[in-house]
Amino acid sequence: MAEPSLKASVPSAKAAVAEATAVLATEQLLSMYRKMVLIRRVEESLLDLAGSGKIGGAMHTAIGHEGAAVGMAAALRPQDYLTCTYRGHHHSLARGMDPRRAICEVLGKAPGFAKGKGGSMHFLDPSLGLMGANGIVGAQVPHAAGMALAAKIRGDDRVAITFFGEGALYQGLMHETFNMAQKWKLPVIFYCENNRYSEMTPISRTSSVAEIHLFARAYGMESVQIDGNNVEVVYETVARAAARARAGEGPTFIEGVTYRLAGHMANDLETYRSAEEIDMQRSYEPLTQLQQTLLGRGVAADLLAQLRAEVEQEVQSAVEFALEAPWPDVAEAYTDVYKV
């Protein structure tokens, strides 16, 4: 059942991004590194909490996907719209969501941004352009195209980006959306985080097309496959797609190849893949890649360790905050059905 190695299926970064934009400054890469560690540690802490029975429902982590989120956040403007899947902690944290409130939401506590009603699968913060993670595969994709349509109707220069898994490509509404978005030249970026499994099913078992970004070509859309674990490549690709969108050139489809290092959701038994397969992917994962880049640029290992220690404190105190936070008042069960 094991798939060939990630590297084998990903063209080199150079091939994917033909004209590289300015190289990111080391300062910026360091702040990306910090963000990536923060996301990783928040999610690992959440998995611990789930393991001790503190989290109900379905919680999907993006461990291994952080490159997509952090690269995107650096490439877009704070007011640009974003929608994503139930696997959406990383996008939200990368765009600046407060980790304390994020953890509260997953635990169903009152200080959560949605008062604990939405939980892990429905992360959002409209003040950061985060317009909602969605529990229904594919549902968030037309929403982003609609936000892009709104920007176009209003005549402002906001773009919208939407994240989805490769499994979503087999939903009909995706294809309806691609056609309209391209026909109407909407300022939207379709970012597919291809982690090569939809739940327990490897993509080879369900897709009629091996290189899935080619689906977009059927609609005449610009599409590209990149190493989604390389944050610099993600940054450059999203920045170029956003520039195209703002210039009225329409949508771009990005297939960011990645690998989910944790289970599909918390408590996934992972009977569908081997431990060796996961291990093999560790050397390509985004944190390892960025760390190597930074060390290669002469950044001291101590500095990275210090950043990690800072993040550790922040995450520990966020977890404590959330564990001690109050539950919502039961009266909240009946509110928010209609806007009053």
Added chain:
Amino acid sequence: MRKTTFIQAINEALREEMQRDERVFLIGEDIGHYGGLFRVTRNLLDEFGERRVIDTPISEQGFMGMAVGAAMAGLRPIVELMYMDFYLVCADQIFNQAAKMHYMTGGLLNVPMVIRGQQGGGKGYGSQHSSSVESTFAQFPGIKVVAPSTPYDAKGLLVSAIRDENPVLFLEHKMLYFTRGELPDAEVDYTVPIGKSEVKRAGKDLTLATFGYTLLQALEAAEELQAEQGIDLEIVDLRSITPLDMEGVLTSVARTGRLLAVHESQSNAGIGAEIVARTYEEAPYLLKAPARRLGMAPASLPVSKPLEEELLPWKRNIKAAVLEMMK
């Protein structure tokens, strides 16, 4: 007889009907190699192969429509929806196509298929993974709806559903999966008829009509009400929502004079409202006190545990409703 889980009972019904009838096949997401997200279809791929246990992409509209087509062509598809909430992404194929086909073709075609999967709240899955759908489906003539509460009924009703000539929705509450109960030995071929209720607890003070997981909650409520207040509930397990066994309900109400209908789908315009309305239409003289329904308050189920508990029409809310009716 032996004890099995609810999951095991469903798995056995699927396996035995597939052995008995070559036309039966399974289709859905992660049902084959993985054995189903909730392990209901476990081992069936090994036994029946990829020709009859089909893993699909996440294409509900497509595979639901293909199941309708295969049923029109004479096969007996059983479609798993991973969460019942996802019926909404393939609703046209279910309601406009499968349910209406026999009628609009003047009886020339029929769609003998089963749609099955889990539904309901209690595990903090939130708004888009916790709905109960029976009341919505009851709005559509042409599709039957069943919702067992025990392993015995699950197996017997599923066999009936598979052998039925019409589309049947088979609802499995997620809280029932690991409950256990008596099941006849594997080789015993038995069915539970669709459209027939069963009294699961005899009592004299009030008829509580329900089905699925709320039935277990009602049984617990009944024991507590008996011990704490001396109130003696009669509990009717509807088992089928369409067709509805009003005769069974009214026979019980004739004994008790009171009726409370309970379900996890919306109270508003829900199946409980239908049961109450039909009681008033068909036999108002049986009632000693106003009949009532208890369903979900107008909200979707939130993730936060105290909020979810507040909304679910489970033991606490059932007891409160009964006490009010007995005042």
